[in-house]
Amino acid sequence: MSDNSRKLTACLDGLIVACLLVPGLPLQAADKLPRVPEGFTIEVAAASPLVKHPMLAGFDHRGRLFIAASSGKNIRSADLVKDPPNLIRMIADTDGDGVFDRSTIFADKMTLPMGALWHRGALYVASPPNIWRLRDFDDDGVADERTILVDTFGFSGNAASVHGCFLGPNGRLYWCDGRHGHEFRDKNGKVISKGKAARIFSCRLDGSDVQTWCGGGMDNPVEVDFLSTGEMIGSVNIFLGRPRDDCLVHWVDGGAYPRFDQACVAEFPKTGPLMPPMTRFGHVAVSGMTRYRSTEFGPEYRDNVFTTLFNTHKVARSVVTRDGATFRTTEHEFLVSDDPDFHPTDVLEDADGSLLVIDTGGWFRIGCPVSKVAKPDIHGAIYRIRRKGAHKVKDPRGRFLDAARLTPAALARHLDDARPVVRERVIDRLAQAGIDAIGTLEGVLAERSAGSLTRRVSAVWSLSRIDKEASLRPLRAALADPAAEVRVAATRSLGTLGDHQAMPQLIGLLSGDKSSAVRRGAATALGRILETSGVSGAASTRAPTVASLLAASGRSGIDRFEEHALLYAVIRTNDAAATRPLLADRRPAIRRAALVALDQMSDGGLTRELVVPLLDTDDPGLQQAALEVIGRHQGWADQTRGLLETWLAEKAIDAKRSSVIRGFLLSQQGDMAIQKLVAERLGDDSLGLSARRLLIDVVGRSSIETLPAGWREMLVASLGHDDLTIREGAVRALASRRLIGPELERLIDDTKQPATLRVAALESLAEKPLGASRFGFLSQQLDAEHAALSRLAAARVVATVRLSRSQQMAIAARI
Template identity: 45%
Template sequence: MAARAPCGRTLVLLDSSCYVGVVLPTPLFEPCSRSSCHRDRGNHVMRRTLPTLIVLAVSTGLFAAMAATAADGKGKPSIPQPDFQVPAGFVVEKVAGPPLVRYPLFAAFDDRGRLFVAEGTGTNLPGEELARRRLGRILVLEDTDGDGRFDTSKVFADQLVFPQGALWHDGALYTASHPSWWRFEDTGAGQAGRREELLRGFKFNGNGCDIHGPFLGPDGRLYWTDGRHGYQVTTRDGQRLEGFASRIWRSKTDGTQVERLCGGGFDNPIEIAFTPEGEAIGTMDQGTGDALLHYVEGAVYPMEHPCLQEFVMTGPLLGAIRQYTSELPPAVCGLTRYRSTHLGRAYQDTYFGTHYLLHRIVQYTLVREGSSYRAIEKEFLTSSNHDVRITDVLEDADGSLLFIDMGSWFTYGFLGNPLPKPDALGAVYRIRRSDAPAIADPWGKSLRLAQRSVGELLSLLDDPRPKVRDQAILYLGKRGNEAVAPLAQVLRAPSLRSVEARRNAIWALCRIGTESAHAALCLGLRDPDMRRAASGQLLDDAGQVR
């Protein structure tokens, strides 16, 4: 079947996600002056074409696409079970799929091991229609028998426009869903009770290039991303903020003290992960080419766009720590820092990212270059199935990795207007090392951390279980000034406590946030291993000590 590409270039359409053809040597993103080619992506009109002699449907990929369209004998396309390739010693297991979950997008664990999944709409509708119908939901999945697979599903929250994120923190679930980001309190029965709109006024058109998140920073603040569709928000502190540029935002968990951390002319920032020192690393989809970016406070990033006039420019635009070609972008999406040893020491404190259009997960290793980083990339998981669209990756408490395959039902705004495949409903998968030993009580449920003393919590700041460390930080932060002096003592004696414990003492002091806690943070400036983490928390927007 032949189809016309933008501006008259001829493509051979083999499958809704698969093109073969010979085209002119033009970049994938370029200005288009012909009205028939216009597509508004935030008033910056672009078109996508394919590079010279590129064959996307090659070898196994072609056969996978052909198999996906084979009839099942009932006149419907059959959707084959995806095939995944991972390094030797690793296995991939499906842990949730229909009917438990359909159209999954992003996910997060709570502190009990339940999985909250932001579920898509299964439609390809413009933004106004999505806002009217409110088809989006968040599900909560549970593994009740401990076999590693989820066996129950409940609707936790519904009547959402297009949820693009999930975060559990301190007894509540947070999500970004047009035009706002939200906080839902759990009733205890797996359903949302109180629904609180924390910030409103983010625009979108239905193509998914808008608000994502939020993400919990180690400093205890919420971070989220917003694509280049514009915003007009009034914060809970009464501040009026508006603009058109893409931004990285942060605030306190109650929605106060909203800040625009950085931004630029890029199109669609998606997920954020944090270095051990608290620096933000994020995925950026589209623009001059997909990229992995180091988000620095006050920084401005490519691409060139009129919206850059919104920023104070003190130098050139900052580049990427990993830049992809504009001719064939991977559509970078999910990102997480891996903290466990389950997969092996070679993976600890590296990052896993998803490439939505290339059906793969990659491992990023960050190498310090001056005041920023360079990211070295290595393939970790691949699939030749063109219906696989990996949007998110996250670490379970036992050190295994979960990833979200959303399926190929969503094509709104895609190159060539490919046909959606509503039968490709998506699923949740787990990657684990086959010979890894089991971890006892990975969530620390038996520890009853909420009832522990400050001294007992201090001893867990370098526990080998990441989720136990996270909860120790949380509960120390909730103790307020009672915990300041003991935390300061951890920083005063660097030879007696590990780097992990000292760094987590800094994050606990950030959560407390009192004047005495800020004074204790200054102790971190004396420790070369803590200086980067501590200094980032002591300076305000004007570069002055808080």
């Protein structure tokens, strides 16, 4: 379709909608409004026919709302690309009453748009397989130009794909990508980046300098937002898989996050265990989220995070509290709907401090666990929530502030404007003023009163967007600001800009700053500078930095997020020569940190001769780290027998050590020395209960096709053990390999054994006929009187054994 045809279609669409919006005729929405807390009001701000199936949205500087909207159809990716049915709709509230009354199709023929960010006269949209920039040069409400900024991203059509875009406080674009993979090529067609894992990406406004911020095995990161300090929080689905947990997460630079069961996490260097979630919601299907910036709801609401919960028809409010180098949250219900077809997908703050909640309606089915049947006739709506008695904000978007004509000094007076939208406009306008604004911003940072904190943080973000050498000096000065918030923002900015002259100050913060968040930020900045500024090529500069980073990691009481930043910074240097001497440090914590960093460097050069001696320590952390590294290298396992035997001889093995032993034994299961160790220990009558359970579990999980010598005999012997857990483990290990023998046959028919154990043993008879007695027992386990999981286990056996026709009829009748 030509541009002129698109414009004509959009204009006709807007005319039809306008005709339908007869004054006094209510918009179509849910019969019953969702509930909000006492002291708040809720009203319909937009509904059908003005909007249908809205998903995610964003405002422009004029208050127009750009909505990524669905056509109401569930379509797979190939057909979405072939004939894109979805769109970006623009709606406006022309009379200022809080209810939108004008609608235009800004961009049609989109695949599956998942967000809308207006910035500097353009709309940035994630619509797979691309990141787009859309421009409307003649201001008629229809995009004239569509430019692909970044490609290509995989997607299936289930909405677990690219989402965004989001503006970082440093002026970069950010977006989320689900676990469908990406592949970037340069102008010559050469692949420059490729991966399967989910990621948080960023780039410059022109699409250049694409960077990975973090990633992991999660299914679907949806949205991100930033605290005033620049720290990033986001919503993500299936962050954990067993059981499923949808979460809020503190996304840190270089972080490797779950899921644990996804092989793609191997695409990221790891500084230790995968990074944890911040907030665990359960199986709720999180979607859009936002940080509340205004004070209109009251001071207790400022910097709260609001998150939409698709499955449970709610919006949650999370009170965010700093906790060391990361955060913790306390949750409250904020909006609740009893309508099963109310599916909130986004929440965003309007300039006047009111909150908009988007309900996408009943159309979505692909990948949705609660929407079994698509209901495209339920169009959804947009709701506005206000605080009762809140004062009317005068000129909330600063339309009467002629920012383009004001001097930097005049603009700077608004860096702490109570209106968040105005404050952001001023930050960006000062950034665009460039070199002319640096002196003014430097003066703002020289202020030290508590009342100027917001001004100083805002000044940091203006400077961070000015790509000039002169902007770096005031940012370095901000590292000494009395407020931790300013220092955190400054470390983020200097790291992004790669300022190698800031390194001495940043190194000083590693041990000298009282705030763990600042220390984390300083470590992250140092890692970025060493990786990107070229300084890492000078051994005289990088070696002291590596030593300082590793020394800081040995601080007592350090939390996981600070430790990650320190170790990831060392990994980024890829400087094995500077790191290797620390393997001989007198402090076990430093030796462990150096080992982890070298193991994850692309050119770490670890050898067995360097690693095995580290096992000779009483420090459990260093022992476990060394064992994990050895476990990733075939042929190194024979040096570990002494330590393993010591651990297995303990009467009680805690969960953390059990996990390390299990992972090591499974990674080395093909090594004959390890196979022999497992068989010998299981044959030792003095072996403790926890160690025996652990080894039986390892045998059961083993992927070796033919069990090594002695393993089957140990499993058979375990069928008679007094401990039910050991008997169950042995049964499942034998049955999964169809290793039926007289001992297992006797257990199947032993009525004194637990029914669950006998059912598990019956799995060994796959593809074999069942005698009448065994069939009678199995069919009884399908009765409703038994627990659901027990019935499910019996059903699985029914599906694998060979049933006669009469037995099949009997099962059908019983069901």
